Amino acid sequence: MADTVVRAHDLREYFHQALHAAAQAQRLRAEAATLWYLTDLLVRFSRSERFYDYTESGWRLRPLAELYGIALEAEQESERRRILQRMGDVALFVAGLFAGQLGRRGIDVDYYIAMGGTAYGVLSEMNAESVRDSALSCVFEDLAGRFVGFADVLAEIGEQRCERSDEQLLRLYELWQKTGSERLARKLRGHGIDPLPTTGRMQ
Template sequence: MPSVSQTTFEHTLADFFRVRLQDEAAGLEPRPQEDTLWYIGNLLARFGDSGQVFSYDRGELDIRPLALLYRDALEVDSHHHRCLLLRQLGDLALFLGALFPENYARRGIGRDYFIGMGGGAYDYLGENARHNRSVFSELSRRFDRLLELVALVCGRGQVLDAGDILQLYQRWRESGDPQVAAQLRGLGVVLSGGELH
């Protein structure tokens, strides 16, 4: 059960992302449904907690590969559990594909992989989920555009100069903030474990 401070953090972060999503989505034609923007805002806030992104697999903390999540969804007997796994797959594909594409590109995994995995997962949910079918359908149909929207909202489209990166690095050294560390890694900065504080 999340603590009160965790719940407040996610609520505040969700509000931040929703406002950014609404502002940036105003220029899209057609504009995404309001429910879809709310869903994405909540998704981004949820993934603000690294415990929602990472999981233990064979004794190591890592991000479960999307292909393995897909396999798990195919093999599970319960319709309810299949929908949960596919939602996790779609959400992770949207999040990782928007925020960390260069990390995967170095391993030969391109944008089409995220679009196929995430769009396919949301397509199934659009037809089979108990709730939010219209949201999942839109996420499936417009996955590529929504991937760009999430990247824009999360600042992936902004160009940082060396001074900006240095300031971000200094902020991370002083605070040890995992979100700042993730942003630095997304910029290609390698951080060693002994550099905290």
């Protein structure tokens, strides 16, 4: 029987190759450092205990607004940096892989785009405390400036090939209206729907 399970020690290389292919498919010229950062993000969040937070109420995903509040109150800049990074990472992961499920929870993907982009933007402007911080600031600037594009790259990886129902196509169109994602526009055209530019759409 063919081995279809990705082994743990191959996971990093698997995600890196998948990200590289997805970026090419999305026509996104991604910096090597940014792709490696996203590789590490996917490897890290492949373990649920690293994606969720352990709180007094048990394992749960903290709301982004709560994380932002904690970051603002942090006394140490290193702690503020850590929380903002988690905020950006969670927002990007959710916007990329779970955007289609957000509407059912009454949350729009543009909220995650705005919060994640803000977190990465603040990180890119913080004073570097180490060589690692200095290198990451360029990555954070890239992620902040092209958040939707990188969310599309993650979505390309996570998307399964399946027929879409009319309801799913409507949700796809609504997501395109909110994000202006070129990936979503191509998906819609593939289903015979030509999305037209509208005012108020995020770029």
